[in-house]
């Protein structure tokens with residue numbers, strides 16, 4: 308009974324709104340944009356943070372990464388021309404110190420990273436030559452596409468072999484089978500024994516990116532012992548006319564700990580240990596677990612900002628609705644008087660106008676939801692960005708749009724109900 | 736719900752005593768009614784006439800519970816209207832009174848049938864249940880072919896018939912009409928008055944405000960107003976008085 312009656316009121320409301328189709332449509336626009344932008348922005352944000360978290364997770368939540376960095380005072384020395392070569396960074400001694408003294412360390416994998424041109428035939432790509440141990444595959448997600456990763460024998464005999472990233476394969480070997488070929492770096496040739504897929508693992512990317520500003524994955528992995536003998540520890544850098552040389556033993560360590568709990572205490576202890584043996588601040592610690600937490604915090608902030616934007620846009624939409632409903636009430640004063648004369652109570656008039664506002668806002672909300680789902684799909688289609696539409700964002704945006712209708716409908720509706728029947732009837 | 740008066744006549748529908756109505760327009764007070772005494776019995780057809788501005792509409796609005804008197808008493812079916820709150824007045828208007836206005840006052844976005852149904856909505860009635868009766872009311876006023884039309888697709892006379900059908904849907908005690916034929920030509924006026932007269936013959940009380948002498952042929956009693964007072968009453972012998 309009551310629901311049939313209510314349905315009737317809703318029907319009536321829709322009928323009244325359809326009298327002014329354009330006006331109702333324009334009024335809904337505010338809500339449509341509000342709801343659409345909330346869902347779309349949350350989907351894009353969610354997608355971005357998902358990708359960031361994936362990337363961090365690939366770093367390994369049980370890993371601590373230590374990078375060698377050039378201390379700022381060395382740059383100054385260089386500028387004054389006092390020193391030709393600088394020496395900094397993590398050393399082999401650090402590796403054994405960490406391995407021997409830090410509790411909870413499962414293994415330490417050292418990396419030497421050298422920027423060089425990698426050639427095959429007439430093709431040439433700038434990339435990174437990474438010297439590392441076979442155990443690298445144990446601490447880092449290595450997706451073998453073909454062949455094998457480095458082995459202890461490769462390491463032991465300083466073999467000239469390499470494992471190459473898929474991106475690089477595409478550029479260097481458009482037609483040939485890489486596994487039967489060898490690449491050239493400087494004057495040495497390295498037989499390709501494996502191909503890995505590294506898409507999405509950002510930490511191995513060269514920091515600068517290519518000319519398009521897009522990150523690239525031009526890496527080849529060679530045994531650490533080979534890297535040591537081929538490239539030595541002295542890297543000569545010819546840039547902008549001047550020449551400088553750096554002596555760096557290791558560019559990176561990946562420390563794998565046994566548990567995530569050990570990561571937290573391990574970070575402090577490693578920091579302490581390295582501070583003790585390094586006079587200069589020539590290293591940095593990256594803790595993926597920490598980054599993960601920071602990413603989550605960032606996401607939370609992002610959601611708060613989005614929430615505020617959503618609140619503002621829905622507020623604007625709501626004010627638009629209120630404005631129109633106030634105009635409608637003035638315009639339909641006569642109708643209100645007639646209905647009051649025919650037995651409508653104040654409550655009935657309130658319900659009638661409230662239903663109309665809610666129909667407007669929920670209608671706008673529904674259309675907004677549709678757009679809010681379509682827009683992220685278009686974004687991921689055209690901009691190649693990951694977007695994730697969450698059910699809760701849809702429900703929230705939709706719920707808030709309904710709530711907006713009620714909140715901003717109450718005032719016009721109560722204005723309508725306040726009118727005395729006879730005053731309302733006398734209006735022209 | 737409300738106590739009876741000392742002298743409640745069971746056939747007396749309306750009883751007003753010393754009703755005054757004062758409007759304030761800025762600084763000026765307008766005395767629209769200056770003390771009206773009037774009783775209307777069940778089944779009576781009363782016409783109210785008088786010059787423009789004499790207070791006819793003001794009186795009818797008070798009788799119809801659309802407005803309250805500034806002073807004086809009003810008993811409707813023995814109940815003191817002054818003691819009714821807004822919700823009670825609304826349901827009195829909806830259930831016991833039917834209104835016919837000079838300007839029809841149909842709701843433009845609704846069809847003829849839906850307009851007839853409007854008073855049912857506010858009595859929480861099931862529209863489907865009463866559908867057949869509403870269609871019947873439509874044909875009673877000669878609009879069975881036009882139930883799906885909207886008010887702006889109808890002539891003035893047809894719109895007024897819809898309004899009549901609408902005033903009947905809740906089977907009211909009394910029908911109040913303020914110049915219902917004021918906007919109609921004389922032919923249509925006769926038709927509409929004929930319908931109203933038939934309703935009276937079926938036992939409904941009619942109070943009708945008019946400028947037109949023709950109406951006095953239908954009414955049992957014609958009340959002439961002047962300057963907010965009842966000037967004189969004329970009993971129409973030809974119609975006879977219903978008791």
Ligand SMILES: Nc1ncnc2c1ncn2[C@@H]1O[C@H](COP(=O)(O)OP(=O)(O)OP(=O)(O)O)[C@@H](O)[C@H]1O
Nearest residue numbers: 758759760765767786787788789790791792793794
């Ligand atoms: N809402 C109001 N505010 C101020 N004055 C009013 C109001 N309603 C009526 N009046 C005044 O009360 C007096 C009676 O008005 P009323 O409408 O009852 O006259 P009427 O007899 O119906 O006239 P008509 O035949 O022209 O319809 C008039 O002087 C009018 O100006």
Ligand SMILES: [Mg+2]
Nearest residue numbers: 791792793913
């Ligand atoms: Mg009048």
